[in-house]
Amino acid sequence: MSKLPLASALCALSLLAGCYAQPSEETAAILDAVSSVSAEETDGEDSSTPETSSVAPTPTPESLMTEEEALTALNTYLDGLDGLVSVSCVRISDGYTFEYNADCEYYAASLLKAPYALWLAERADAGEVDLSTVVPAQNSSPSRTAMEAMISMISLSDNDAATQLYRIWPAYTESDFSQFLLDMGVDRPLNALSDETNIQGVFTSRDCANILLALWDYFESDAPNAAALKQAFLDADHPMLESDYPMAKKYGSWEYVLHDIAIVYADEPYCIAVLSDWGNDSEDFPEPGASRITEIGNLAADLMTYAPMQDVAA
Template sequence: MAKQKQHGGPRSFKGALAALVVFVALILIFLWRYSGLATVPAEAPAAQSAVPTATPAPTAAPTPRITPEPTPAPAVAAQGLGSEARQMLDDFLNAQPGSVSVWMQNLVTGASYSYNPSAGFYCASTLKAPYALWLCQRDDAGEIDLAADVGGATGWQRIHAMLSKSSNGAAHALGAAYPGTAETGFSEFLRGLGFASPDGCDVTEEGIHGWVTAADGGKAMQAIYDYTQQDTENARMLKEALLAADHELLWTPAPAAKKYGSWDQVLHDMAIVYADEPYVVAVFTNWGSTEVDFPPEGVEMMQQLGHLAAGAMGAEG
């Protein structure tokens, strides 16, 4: 009788076992490769941040430095005082004793010069010039009437005496009628001219007070020049009063509208010089005397300085 075929014998069992081993091996290989257990490549960093770090952008090459073009100088500066003229003025003023301050400007080209411009001095009678300008402008505006009587003379007669003769009596009379103070707007007027300490300047019946600089005096005369360029009666009379000043401190090569100031320990002069190219010059010093209005050494210094100023401004032939 033939034998029946037996299933599940030794041979079939071995085959199944081999297939199972292969299957398990494949699973282990899969898990090993994709579960992070694989060995880190040698070129990779040994440790990594939990958050990947972005690769920085390459640093741009530095921009070559470009030398800026020089800023064109204003047209006025091109016509300014030459170095030789400045040096001559500096040398002269450096040799002077005491305190000397100078401010000057060509009214056509704008060329200017200053020496110790911020030094302060008692104003003395120099404040009468901007005070007169302030009165003229108030009369123009109808705020006052310079044709009216001011202590026995008209306002304009008082102004003329105050400027041409430097009359303190005329100044006090005007100060009584039209006080120049902070309350009346005089300080604000001076501030508009560019004065350094306008609030301390006043003209009243009691007298004249103020602390000023040569730059203040020069700016006041520049403002007077601008005002007197107008074709008005007040402008004409103001110019005439200043041209009639009968003193000799600053030497000038042409007619000049001037105003001096002389008191204990101060001696000043300032002028609008009507040369072919008009210019302003203001000189403030502590050279005053208790004995005379015009100490000889002060007159001599200002005469010499007047020649130097005229040369520097191109006005001396």
């Protein structure tokens, strides 16, 4: 049991005795002495009201989007669009995949320039093609090296540059370009670039995802032409798919088709291919198709960010 202070004990005794009179001189002296001691003990203490801390409280963290929420948002948006659209996304580290109408076929348009450039670069690495070859001028494109033409064909989607290249190295349907596509998982024997066909063939969004994965592997290699080709795709600065991260992109636009594909160099890099029938033959990035592809890219980015990482077999 704790002991009462002397002053409190004396007061308590007085109350028990039913006496409320002034204390005697002796008791008063004792109370004064006790009060003096209590005052000395508290002289060094701050008796003022404690100051309110100026440190702001830690905010409650925003809840992260779940995979289900991101998936629902993307599917709901796609389901509400007019016309035909296909999407394929693959997160590179673990293979997490999203597909929507992934088997629908579209005219490839300038998307075919992407595997054609990879085909030329790999052949050059093997010594079968010399990219220092000077190619003749073509319409608005001056005479220049094949490497310069290839960079322009990708970064600017330059049709004249493509013509400069395939007039020297045509990708006939009978050439090994068909086998090159097949090796990437793209079974398209009729896809070709030549004077006879210009750009011929069809792709699905799944085909394009496979091409992007092949480009990723090449860009990450130490092949002689990998860095230059990667930079050409990174320099492709067109609307539609957008990101705060670097993107290696290629678009295709023609009558009844509007496409954009990209490797997104996010914290967890991923490939995305969006193919649609929203194009026309008089404008490269017609609306509302271009803005729709931008929104699809944004929603897909949420999914690729918030979907949990999958275990990858050793």
